Amino acid sequence: MFRDAALVAGRDLRIELRSRVVLWQVLPFSVLALLLFAFAFGPSQARLVQSAPGLFWLALLFSTVLFAQRSRALEGSPATREAARLLGLDPAGVFLGKTVALFLELVVLEVLLVVGLLLLFHVVVVSWLVLIAACLLAALGLASASVLYGALSGEARIRSTLLPVLLLPILAPVLIAGVRSFQAAIKDGAGLSGRWLGVLAVFSVVYTGLGIALYGPLEEN
Amino acid sequence: MVSAISLQSAVAVAGRFPVLAGVDLNLEEGTVCAVLGANGAGKTSLLRLLAGLTALERGAGTVLGADLTKNTSGLRANVGLMGHGVGLYEELLPRENLAFMIKAARLDPSGIPEALDRVGIRGRIAATPVGQLSAGQQRRVVLASLVARRPRLWLLDEPHASLDAQARDLVGSVLEEAAAGGATVVATSHEPDIVIPLADVVVTMAGGVVTERYAGGRMGLSDVS
Numbered sequence: 001m002f003r004d005a006a007l008v009a010g011r012d013l014r015i016e017l018r019s020r021v022v023l024w025q026v027l028p029f030s031v032l033a034l035l036l037f038a039f040a041f042g043p044s045q046a047r048l049v050q051s052a053p054g055l056f057w058l059a060l061l062f063s064t065v066l067f068a069q070r071s072r073a074l075e076g077s078p079a080t081r082e083a084a085r086l087l088g089l090d091p092a093g094v095f096l097g098k099t100v101a102l103f104l105e106l107v108v109l110e111v112l113l114v115v116g117l118l119l120l121f122h123v124v125v126v127s128w129l130v131l132i133a134a135c136l137l138a139a140l141g142l143a144s145a146s147v148l149y150g151a152l153s154g155e156a157r158i159r160s161t162l163l164p165v166l167l168l169p170i171l172a173p174v175l176i177a178g179v180r181s182f183q184a185a186i187k188d189g190a191g192l193s194g195r196w197l198g199v200l201a202v203f204s205v206v207y208t209g210l211g212i213a214l215y216g217p218l219e220e221n
Numbered sequence: 222m223v224s225a226i227s228l229q230s231a232v233a234v235a236g237r238f239p240v241l242a243g244v245d246l247n248l249e250e251g252t253v254c255a256v257l258g259a260n261g262a263g264k265t266s267l268l269r270l271l272a273g274l275t276a277l278e279r280g281a282g283t284v285l286g287a288d289l290t291k292n293t294s295g296l297r298a299n300v301g302l303m304g305h306g307v308g309l310y311e312e313l314l315p316r317e318n319l320a321f322m323i324k325a326a327r328l329d330p331s332g333i334p335e336a337l338d339r340v341g342i343r344g345r346i347a348a349t350p351v352g353q354l355s356a357g358q359q360r361r362v363v364l365a366s367l368v369a370r371r372p373r374l375w376l377l378d379e380p381h382a383s384l385d386a387q388a389r390d391l392v393g394s395v396l397e398e399a400a401a402g403g404a405t406v407v408a409t410s411h412e413p414d415i416v417i418p419l420a421d422v423v424v425t426m427a428g429g430v431v432t433e434r435y436a437g438g439r440m441g442l443s444d445v446s
Binding site: 004007011014015018019074076077078079080082083084085086087088089 | 272274294295297298300301302304305306307308309310311312313317321322324325326327350
């Protein structure tokens with residue numbers, strides 16, 4: 001399973017590096033979203049700092065939908081997916097490989113968004129440990145859920161509209177727990193963050209487990 | 222001889238429509254079989270059933286010893302399919318596409334350069350992402366993947382489509398090598414003049430069933446049950 005996961009992750013990352021779709025389209029969209037949020041809230045420093053955690057996670061969630069679409073598109077045409085099915089890859093390994101590739105891309109996005117928060121919103125992070133833990137746990141949960149729901153959303157002709165409808169509601173726990181964790185990281189409330197980091201961890205474990213179990217049957221059907 | 226394919230009254234459906242309506246077909250290992258028939262006759266559906274990609278709804282069938290009524294995931298690794306779509310990753314180079322397939326199938330990747338060279342993918346073409354190659358060159362890459370993988374069962378859906386005369390000859394010689402190596406080959410076609418000389422057995426399909434079976438021209442064989 002892990003051998004297949006490494007193979008699939010390498011394939012996805014190689015395609016992304018070569019196509020540069022994420023670099024020139026998805027990442028700029030995410031930064032633009034953060035920038036527009038900042039414009040919408042006006043120049044008030046206090047309001048920007050107060051709203052920063054929510055805006056960060058909204059920008060991350062909306063961007064995740066694009067990442068999820070892109071991750072699914074990497075599987076190629078129906079003919080390419082059928083050809084891959086004939087290779088005897090372990091479906092759980094394929095799921096894990098795609099999740100790892102998407103996780104790494106989301107971590108890059110999170111770094112960009114955090115830099116944006118520091119520069120645009122003048123946020124001062126008190127507990128970097130909480131912030132980093134929240135980002136990593138959320139990236140894993142978002143990646144696993146995105147790959148799973150990408151497989152669930154079917155063919156390309158309906159995926160672009162169906163995937164956001166399927167994915168965004170189930171990402172609500174990440175939004176809530178992420179915002180609370182960020183508030184703790186900014187306001188020196190590290191002691192209060194444990195429960196919300198736990199929510200992110202449980203979300204990640206549940207969707208990674210579901211993906212390992214269900215990705216194969218979803219692909220077959 | 223060992224049976225490679227055995228179908229008895231095989232029925233497969235797409236939605237509610239029976240795409241195979243009771244196919245009977247027996248082929249021994251190492252046989253080259255040409256499948257002829259009009260559009261919608263069930264040729265592609267037959268290949269998908271044999272690959273384990275379409276479920277056997279009724280009847281009985283074994284392919285390479287695998288029961289089609291059970292889990293066919295073990296069968297698939299022994300099958301190479303060249304379908305209408307090329308099934309390659311457009312952003313990757315031919316060599317990278319083959320490397321992914323070969324490693325996924327847990328085979329030795331050292332034969333990839335030789336396989337690409339065998340089908341004429343070399344030089345500038347080999348250094349071009351697959352999505353920028355012509356349709357014929359893409360099909361050559363797919364052919365190279367089969368040469369490198371050496372599956373026990375080759376399923377080719379109109380393998381001569383989009384190919385020039387030189388490439389058509391290449392397909393013929395590659396199929397001959399595969400069969401000589403013990404692989405079973407099933408190739409559909411709309412061009413009987415090209416495939417019948419390559420085949421041991423020719424079957425004609427219509428309405429999702431095999432309607433006729435006769436000897437092909439390969440090596441002068443003439444039996445047919």
